Amino acid sequence: MEVAQVLCMKGGNGDTSYTQNSLLQKKVISLTKPITQEAISNLYCNNFPASLCIADLGCSSGPNTFFAVLEIVATVDKVLKKMGHQLPEIQVFLNDLLGNDFNTIFKSLPKFQKDLEKTTGAGAESCFVTGVPGSFYGRLFPSESLHFIHSSYSLHWLSHVPQGLESNKGNIYMASSSPPCLLKAYYEQFQSDFSLFLRCRSAELQEGGSMVLTFLGRRSEDPSSKECCYIWELLAVALNDMVAEGLIDEEKMDSFNLPHYTPSPTEVKCEVGKEGSFTINRLEVSQVNWNAYHGEFCPSDAHKDGGYNVAKLVRAVAEPLLVSHFGDGIIEEVFSRYQKIVADRMSRETTEFVNVTVSMTKRG
Ligand SMILES: C[S@@+](CC[C@H](N)C(=O)[O-])C[C@H]1O[C@@H](n2cnc3c(N)ncnc32)[C@H](O)[C@@H]1O
Numbered sequence: 001m002e003v004a005q006v007l008c009m010k011g012g013n014g015d016t017s018y019t020q021n022s023l024l025q026k027k028v029i030s031l032t033k034p035i036t037q038e039a040i041s042n043l044y045c046n047n048f049p050a051s052l053c054i055a056d057l058g059c060s061s062g063p064n065t066f067f068a069v070l071e072i073v074a075t076v077d078k079v080l081k082k083m084g085h086q087l088p089e090i091q092v093f094l095n096d097l098l099g100n101d102f103n104t105i106f107k108s109l110p111k112f113q114k115d116l117e118k119t120t121g122a123g124a125e126s127c128f129v130t131g132v133p134g135s136f137y138g139r140l141f142p143s144e145s146l147h148f149i150h151s152s153y154s155l156h157w158l159s160h161v162p163q164g165l166e167s168n169k170g171n172i173y174m175a176s177s178s179p180p181c182l183l184k185a186y187y188e189q190f191q192s193d194f195s196l197f198l199r200c201r202s203a204e205l206q207e208g209g210s211m212v213l214t215f216l217g218r219r220s221e222d223p224s225s226k227e228c229c230y231i232w233e234l235l236a237v238a239l240n241d242m243v244a245e246g247l248i249d250e251e252k253m254d255s256f257n258l259p260h261y262t263p264s265p266t267e268v269k270c271e272v273g274k275e276g277s278f279t280i281n282r283l284e285v286s287q288v289n290w291n292a293y294h295g296e297f298c299p300s301d302a303h304k305d306g307g308y309n310v311a312k313l314v315r316a317v318a319e320p321l322l323v324s325h326f327g328d329g330i331i332e333e334v335f336s337r338y339q340k341i342v343a344d345r346m347s348r349e350t351t352e353f354v355n356v357t358v359s360m361t362k363r364g
Helices: 023-031 033-046 063-082 102-107 109-120 180-204 226-244 250-254 265-275 306-326 328-346
Strands: 051-057 089-096 127-133 146-152 205-217 278-289 352-362
Touching: 023 033, 023 063, 023 146, 023 278, 023 352, 033 063, 033 146, 033 205, 033 278, 033 352, 051 063, 063 089, 063 109, 063 146, 089 102, 102 109, 102 127, 109 127, 146 180, 180 205, 180 265, 205 265, 205 278, 226 250, 226 306, 226 328, 226 352, 265 278, 265 352, 306 328
Parallel strands: 051 089, 051 146, 089 127, 146 205
Antiparallel strands: 205 352, 278 352
Protein backbone atom coordinates (compact mmCIF):
# COMPACT_ATOMS: atom_id res chain seq x y z
CA MET A 1 0.00 0.00 0.00
CA GLU A 2 1.38 3.43 -0.96
CA VAL A 3 0.61 5.20 2.31
CA ALA A 4 1.44 8.67 1.02
CA GLN A 5 -1.32 8.29 -1.62
CA VAL A 6 -4.10 7.00 0.63
CA LEU A 7 -3.48 8.14 4.20
CA CYS A 8 -5.27 11.26 5.35
CA MET A 9 -7.65 12.22 8.10
CA LYS A 10 -11.30 12.66 7.07
CA GLY A 11 -11.38 16.18 5.57
CA GLY A 12 -14.00 18.96 5.59
CA ASN A 13 -16.15 20.09 8.51
CA GLY A 14 -18.80 17.34 8.51
CA ASP A 15 -19.98 15.30 11.48
CA THR A 16 -17.45 12.51 10.84
CA SER A 17 -14.53 14.81 9.86
CA TYR A 18 -11.23 15.07 11.72
CA THR A 19 -12.14 18.73 12.31
CA GLN A 20 -15.12 17.65 14.42
CA ASN A 21 -13.45 14.67 16.06
CA SER A 22 -9.96 15.62 17.18
CA LEU A 23 -10.49 16.76 20.76
CA LEU A 24 -8.34 13.92 22.03
CA GLN A 25 -5.37 14.98 19.90
CA LYS A 26 -5.90 18.58 21.12
CA LYS A 27 -5.70 17.35 24.71
CA VAL A 28 -2.39 15.67 23.89
CA ILE A 29 -0.97 18.92 22.45
CA SER A 30 -1.99 20.69 25.69
CA LEU A 31 -0.58 17.91 27.83
CA THR A 32 2.85 18.21 26.22
CA LYS A 33 2.93 22.04 26.28
CA PRO A 34 5.43 22.25 29.19
CA ILE A 35 7.91 20.21 27.12
CA THR A 36 7.45 22.53 24.12
CA GLN A 37 7.86 25.57 26.38
CA GLU A 38 11.10 24.20 27.78
CA ALA A 39 12.44 23.44 24.29
CA ILE A 40 11.71 26.98 23.08
CA SER A 41 13.28 28.55 26.17
CA ASN A 42 16.40 26.46 25.56
CA LEU A 43 16.46 27.50 21.90
CA TYR A 44 16.81 31.14 22.97
CA CYS A 45 19.51 30.31 25.52
CA ASN A 46 21.77 28.97 22.80
CA ASN A 47 21.07 31.33 19.96
CA PHE A 48 19.09 34.45 19.07
CA PRO A 49 17.75 34.26 15.50
CA ALA A 50 16.43 37.56 14.09
CA SER A 51 13.53 35.65 12.55
CA LEU A 52 12.26 32.22 13.45
CA CYS A 53 11.37 29.31 11.14
CA ILE A 54 9.18 26.61 12.62
CA ALA A 55 7.45 23.57 11.14
CA ASP A 56 4.56 21.42 12.28
CA LEU A 57 4.80 17.99 10.64
CA GLY A 58 1.61 15.98 10.14
CA CYS A 59 -0.49 19.09 10.86
CA SER A 60 -3.72 17.58 9.45
CA SER A 61 -6.70 19.96 9.16
CA GLY A 62 -9.16 21.29 11.71
CA PRO A 63 -8.81 23.27 14.93
CA ASN A 64 -5.65 21.51 16.14
CA THR A 65 -3.50 22.77 13.27
CA PHE A 66 -3.55 26.40 14.36
CA PHE A 67 -4.02 25.47 18.02
CA ALA A 68 -0.55 23.88 17.98
CA VAL A 69 0.95 26.84 16.07
CA LEU A 70 -0.63 29.38 18.43
CA GLU A 71 0.75 27.53 21.45
CA ILE A 72 4.24 27.63 19.95
CA VAL A 73 4.11 31.28 18.88
CA ALA A 74 2.62 32.34 22.24
CA THR A 75 5.47 30.52 23.98
CA VAL A 76 8.08 32.29 21.84
CA ASP A 77 6.37 35.59 22.68
CA LYS A 78 6.39 34.85 26.42
CA VAL A 79 10.03 33.76 26.45
CA LEU A 80 11.16 36.82 24.49
CA LYS A 81 9.06 39.31 26.47
CA LYS A 82 10.72 38.00 29.65
CA MET A 83 14.08 38.82 28.03
CA GLY A 84 12.83 42.29 27.04
CA HIS A 85 12.43 41.52 23.30
CA GLN A 86 9.56 41.77 20.84
CA LEU A 87 8.18 38.80 18.90
CA PRO A 88 10.41 38.32 15.83
CA GLU A 89 9.04 37.61 12.36
CA ILE A 90 7.99 33.99 12.30
CA GLN A 91 7.68 31.71 9.30
CA VAL A 92 5.41 28.74 10.00
CA PHE A 93 5.44 25.70 7.70
CA LEU A 94 2.47 23.36 7.89
CA ASN A 95 3.28 19.93 6.50
CA ASP A 96 1.12 16.93 5.75
CA LEU A 97 0.60 14.34 3.03
CA LEU A 98 -0.80 15.26 -0.38
CA GLY A 99 -4.35 14.13 0.43
CA ASN A 100 -4.59 16.43 3.47
CA ASP A 101 -7.34 19.04 3.41
CA PHE A 102 -5.10 22.11 3.17
CA ASN A 103 -8.07 24.18 1.90
CA THR A 104 -9.88 23.80 5.22
CA ILE A 105 -6.72 24.87 7.07
CA PHE A 106 -6.25 28.05 5.09
CA LYS A 107 -9.90 29.03 5.44
CA SER A 108 -9.23 29.37 9.18
CA LEU A 109 -6.13 31.57 8.71
CA PRO A 110 -8.06 34.83 9.47
CA LYS A 111 -9.26 33.33 12.76
CA PHE A 112 -5.69 32.33 13.63
CA GLN A 113 -4.50 35.87 12.88
CA LYS A 114 -7.16 37.30 15.21
CA ASP A 115 -6.25 34.79 17.95
CA LEU A 116 -2.58 35.65 17.49
CA GLU A 117 -3.29 39.33 17.93
CA LYS A 118 -5.39 38.64 21.02
CA THR A 119 -2.73 36.41 22.56
CA THR A 120 0.48 38.24 21.69
CA GLY A 121 -0.59 41.68 20.46
CA ALA A 122 1.26 40.94 17.19
CA GLY A 123 -0.32 41.66 13.80
CA ALA A 124 -0.67 39.27 10.87
CA GLU A 125 2.58 40.64 9.40
CA SER A 126 4.60 39.00 12.16
CA CYS A 127 3.61 35.43 11.28
CA PHE A 128 3.74 34.00 7.74
CA VAL A 129 2.07 30.65 7.15
CA THR A 130 2.93 28.28 4.31
CA GLY A 131 1.64 24.81 3.40
CA VAL A 132 4.22 22.11 2.63
CA PRO A 133 2.67 18.99 1.10
CA GLY A 134 4.80 15.83 1.14
CA SER A 135 5.95 12.95 3.28
CA PHE A 136 8.12 13.64 6.31
CA TYR A 137 9.95 10.41 5.37
CA GLY A 138 11.89 12.52 2.88
CA ARG A 139 13.36 16.02 2.63
CA LEU A 140 10.79 18.82 2.92
CA PHE A 141 12.93 21.94 3.53
CA PRO A 142 16.27 23.42 2.40
CA SER A 143 19.39 22.61 4.40
CA GLU A 144 19.73 24.28 7.80
CA SER A 145 16.64 26.43 7.27
CA LEU A 146 14.60 25.58 10.41
CA HIS A 147 14.92 26.44 14.10
CA PHE A 148 12.13 24.38 15.63
CA ILE A 149 10.11 21.33 14.57
CA HIS A 150 6.92 20.12 16.24
CA SER A 151 4.95 17.00 15.46
CA SER A 152 2.10 15.50 17.45
CA TYR A 153 0.31 12.19 16.90
CA SER A 154 1.69 11.74 13.37
CA LEU A 155 4.96 9.81 13.58
CA HIS A 156 3.32 6.53 14.57
CA TRP A 157 2.19 6.34 10.93
CA LEU A 158 4.73 4.34 8.93
CA SER A 159 5.77 5.04 5.35
CA HIS A 160 4.61 1.55 4.28
CA VAL A 161 2.82 -1.48 5.58
CA PRO A 162 5.79 -3.83 6.28
CA GLN A 163 6.44 -6.68 3.84
CA GLY A 164 5.57 -10.27 4.72
CA LEU A 165 2.39 -9.89 6.78
CA GLU A 166 0.62 -12.85 5.10
CA SER A 167 0.52 -14.63 8.47
CA ASN A 168 -1.62 -11.89 10.02
CA LYS A 169 -4.94 -13.39 8.98
CA GLY A 170 -7.95 -12.05 10.88
CA ASN A 171 -5.93 -9.14 12.31
CA ILE A 172 -5.38 -5.66 10.94
CA TYR A 173 -2.40 -4.76 13.13
CA MET A 174 -0.14 -6.54 15.61
CA ALA A 175 -2.18 -8.51 18.10
CA SER A 176 -1.50 -10.84 21.00
CA SER A 177 -1.93 -13.76 18.53
CA SER A 178 0.57 -12.36 15.97
CA PRO A 179 3.69 -14.49 15.28
CA PRO A 180 7.17 -13.09 16.21
CA CYS A 181 8.15 -12.58 12.54
CA LEU A 182 5.29 -10.14 12.17
CA LEU A 183 6.30 -8.13 15.23
CA LYS A 184 9.84 -8.05 13.84
CA ALA A 185 8.63 -6.81 10.44
CA TYR A 186 6.71 -3.95 12.04
CA TYR A 187 9.65 -3.02 14.31
CA GLU A 188 12.12 -3.00 11.41
CA GLN A 189 9.83 -0.75 9.40
CA PHE A 190 9.63 1.66 12.36
CA GLN A 191 13.43 1.63 12.74
CA SER A 192 14.11 2.40 9.11
CA ASP A 193 11.36 5.07 8.88
CA PHE A 194 12.28 6.87 12.09
CA SER A 195 15.96 6.83 11.31
CA LEU A 196 15.26 8.32 7.85
CA PHE A 197 13.04 10.95 9.50
CA LEU A 198 15.87 11.91 11.89
CA ARG A 199 18.41 12.11 9.07
CA CYS A 200 16.17 14.43 7.01
CA ARG A 201 15.34 16.69 9.96
CA SER A 202 18.96 16.85 11.00
CA ALA A 203 19.83 18.19 7.54
CA GLU A 204 17.04 20.77 7.70
CA LEU A 205 17.57 22.11 11.23
CA GLN A 206 20.19 24.70 12.07
CA GLU A 207 22.78 23.74 14.66
CA GLY A 208 21.17 24.08 18.12
CA GLY A 209 17.71 23.77 16.56
CA SER A 210 15.27 21.50 18.30
CA MET A 211 12.31 19.16 17.88
CA VAL A 212 9.45 18.07 20.10
CA LEU A 213 7.79 14.90 18.80
CA THR A 214 4.83 13.09 20.33
CA PHE A 215 4.00 9.56 19.24
CA LEU A 216 1.06 7.43 20.13
CA GLY A 217 3.17 4.85 21.96
CA ARG A 218 3.36 2.32 24.76
CA ARG A 219 5.06 1.76 28.10
CA SER A 220 5.60 -1.97 27.63
CA GLU A 221 8.50 -3.42 25.63
CA ASP A 222 6.01 -5.83 24.02
CA PRO A 223 4.85 -4.28 20.71
CA SER A 224 1.72 -6.42 20.73
CA SER A 225 0.71 -5.31 24.23
CA LYS A 226 -2.90 -4.43 24.82
CA GLU A 227 -2.13 -0.80 25.73
CA CYS A 228 -1.35 -0.03 22.08
CA CYS A 229 -3.09 -2.74 20.02
CA TYR A 230 -6.47 -3.11 21.69
CA ILE A 231 -8.16 -0.19 19.89
CA TRP A 232 -7.37 -1.87 16.54
CA GLU A 233 -8.12 -5.40 17.78
CA LEU A 234 -11.67 -4.22 18.48
CA LEU A 235 -11.96 -2.79 14.97
CA ALA A 236 -10.81 -6.21 13.68
CA VAL A 237 -13.61 -7.81 15.75
CA ALA A 238 -16.19 -5.64 13.92
CA LEU A 239 -14.63 -6.43 10.50
CA ASN A 240 -14.40 -10.18 11.25
CA ASP A 241 -18.08 -10.25 12.30
CA MET A 242 -18.92 -8.79 8.91
CA VAL A 243 -16.69 -11.38 7.19
CA ALA A 244 -18.59 -14.14 9.06
CA GLU A 245 -21.87 -12.71 7.77
CA GLY A 246 -20.57 -12.53 4.19
CA LEU A 247 -20.61 -8.71 4.15
CA ILE A 248 -16.83 -8.47 3.69
CA ASP A 249 -14.69 -10.74 1.53
CA GLU A 250 -12.31 -12.84 3.71
CA GLU A 251 -9.38 -12.30 1.35
CA LYS A 252 -9.89 -8.53 1.54
CA MET A 253 -9.84 -8.75 5.33
CA ASP A 254 -6.68 -10.87 5.37
CA SER A 255 -4.82 -8.49 3.10
CA PHE A 256 -5.56 -5.36 5.15
CA ASN A 257 -2.91 -4.21 7.63
CA LEU A 258 -2.33 -0.82 9.20
CA PRO A 259 0.84 1.19 8.42
CA HIS A 260 1.22 2.05 12.08
CA TYR A 261 3.72 1.50 14.93
CA THR A 262 3.45 2.70 18.51
CA PRO A 263 7.00 2.74 19.92
CA SER A 264 8.16 2.47 23.53
CA PRO A 265 10.41 5.21 24.99
CA THR A 266 13.34 2.75 24.82
CA GLU A 267 12.81 2.17 21.08
CA VAL A 268 12.66 5.94 20.42
CA LYS A 269 15.83 6.51 22.48
CA CYS A 270 17.63 3.70 20.71
CA GLU A 271 16.93 5.09 17.19
CA VAL A 272 17.91 8.64 18.20
CA GLY A 273 21.16 7.29 19.68
CA LYS A 274 21.95 5.17 16.60
CA GLU A 275 21.28 7.99 14.13
CA GLY A 276 23.53 10.24 16.21
CA SER A 277 22.54 13.80 15.16
CA PHE A 278 20.50 14.72 18.23
CA THR A 279 20.83 14.96 22.00
CA ILE A 280 17.71 13.97 23.92
CA ASN A 281 16.68 16.57 26.51
CA ARG A 282 13.51 14.88 27.65
CA LEU A 283 11.71 11.61 27.00
CA GLU A 284 8.34 11.37 28.71
CA VAL A 285 5.30 9.16 28.82
CA SER A 286 1.75 10.36 29.47
CA GLN A 287 -1.71 8.95 28.93
CA VAL A 288 -5.20 10.09 27.91
CA ASN A 289 -8.51 8.32 28.31
CA TRP A 290 -9.82 6.86 25.02
CA ASN A 291 -12.91 8.97 25.56
CA ALA A 292 -11.88 12.57 24.87
CA TYR A 293 -15.01 13.79 26.70
CA HIS A 294 -14.05 11.92 29.89
CA GLY A 295 -14.34 14.62 32.59
CA GLU A 296 -15.36 17.26 30.00
CA PHE A 297 -18.56 19.04 29.02
CA CYS A 298 -20.47 16.84 26.54
CA PRO A 299 -21.96 18.86 23.66
CA SER A 300 -24.89 16.40 23.25
CA ASP A 301 -26.43 13.32 24.86
CA ALA A 302 -24.70 11.16 22.23
CA HIS A 303 -21.33 12.45 23.46
CA LYS A 304 -22.04 11.01 26.92
CA ASP A 305 -21.57 7.58 25.33
CA GLY A 306 -17.84 6.77 25.34
CA GLY A 307 -18.34 4.19 22.56
CA TYR A 308 -19.83 6.90 20.33
CA ASN A 309 -16.90 9.27 20.95
CA VAL A 310 -14.21 6.64 20.41
CA ALA A 311 -15.86 5.24 17.27
CA LYS A 312 -15.99 8.76 15.80
CA LEU A 313 -12.37 9.44 16.75
CA VAL A 314 -11.17 6.23 15.10
CA ARG A 315 -13.44 6.75 12.08
CA ALA A 316 -12.05 10.27 11.45
CA VAL A 317 -8.55 8.77 11.43
CA ALA A 318 -9.09 5.44 9.66
CA GLU A 319 -11.99 5.97 7.25
CA PRO A 320 -9.92 7.06 4.21
CA LEU A 321 -7.60 4.02 4.65
CA LEU A 322 -10.53 1.61 5.03
CA VAL A 323 -12.35 3.11 2.03
CA SER A 324 -9.26 2.76 -0.16
CA HIS A 325 -9.11 -0.98 0.63
CA PHE A 326 -12.73 -2.10 1.20
CA GLY A 327 -14.71 0.62 -0.63
CA ASP A 328 -17.12 2.99 1.09
CA GLY A 329 -20.09 0.60 1.26
CA ILE A 330 -19.04 -0.98 4.57
CA ILE A 331 -18.14 2.11 6.57
CA GLU A 332 -21.45 2.93 8.33
CA GLU A 333 -21.97 -0.71 9.34
CA VAL A 334 -18.39 -1.23 10.55
CA PHE A 335 -18.45 1.83 12.80
CA SER A 336 -21.94 1.13 14.09
CA ARG A 337 -20.72 -2.32 15.24
CA TYR A 338 -17.42 -0.89 16.49
CA GLN A 339 -19.24 1.69 18.64
CA LYS A 340 -21.14 -1.09 20.45
CA ILE A 341 -18.05 -3.28 20.90
CA VAL A 342 -15.99 -0.37 22.26
CA ALA A 343 -18.81 0.81 24.58
CA ASP A 344 -19.05 -2.68 26.04
CA ARG A 345 -15.28 -2.95 26.69
CA MET A 346 -15.05 0.59 28.09
CA SER A 347 -17.78 -0.20 30.61
CA ARG A 348 -15.64 -3.06 31.95
CA GLU A 349 -12.06 -1.77 31.88
CA THR A 350 -9.95 1.39 31.93
CA THR A 351 -8.95 2.28 28.42
CA GLU A 352 -6.16 4.78 27.77
CA PHE A 353 -3.83 5.81 24.98
CA VAL A 354 -0.17 6.10 25.92
CA ASN A 355 1.84 9.04 24.53
CA VAL A 356 5.61 9.11 24.15
CA THR A 357 7.11 12.61 23.82
CA VAL A 358 10.74 13.27 22.99
CA SER A 359 12.43 16.67 23.02
CA MET A 360 15.84 16.87 21.37
CA THR A 361 18.45 19.33 20.10
CA LYS A 362 20.62 19.05 17.00
CA ARG A 363 24.24 18.48 17.99
CA GLY A 364 27.00 20.85 16.89
C1 LIG B 1 -3.85 12.06 13.84
S1 LIG B 1 -3.34 13.27 12.71
C2 LIG B 1 -2.58 14.42 13.82
C3 LIG B 1 -2.81 15.81 13.36
C4 LIG B 1 -2.38 16.93 14.31
N1 LIG B 1 -0.94 16.95 14.47
C5 LIG B 1 -3.07 16.81 15.63
O1 LIG B 1 -2.38 16.61 16.63
O2 LIG B 1 -4.30 16.91 15.67
C6 LIG B 1 -1.90 12.53 11.92
C7 LIG B 1 -1.46 13.30 10.68
O3 LIG B 1 -0.18 12.82 10.26
C8 LIG B 1 -0.17 12.84 8.86
N2 LIG B 1 0.91 11.99 8.35
C9 LIG B 1 1.04 10.64 8.48
N3 LIG B 1 2.14 10.21 7.82
C10 LIG B 1 2.73 11.30 7.30
C11 LIG B 1 3.90 11.52 6.52
N4 LIG B 1 4.66 10.50 6.15
N5 LIG B 1 4.22 12.77 6.16
C12 LIG B 1 3.44 13.83 6.53
N6 LIG B 1 2.31 13.70 7.27
C13 LIG B 1 1.95 12.44 7.65
C14 LIG B 1 -1.56 12.32 8.49
O4 LIG B 1 -1.90 12.61 7.15
C15 LIG B 1 -2.41 13.05 9.52
O5 LIG B 1 -2.92 14.26 9.03
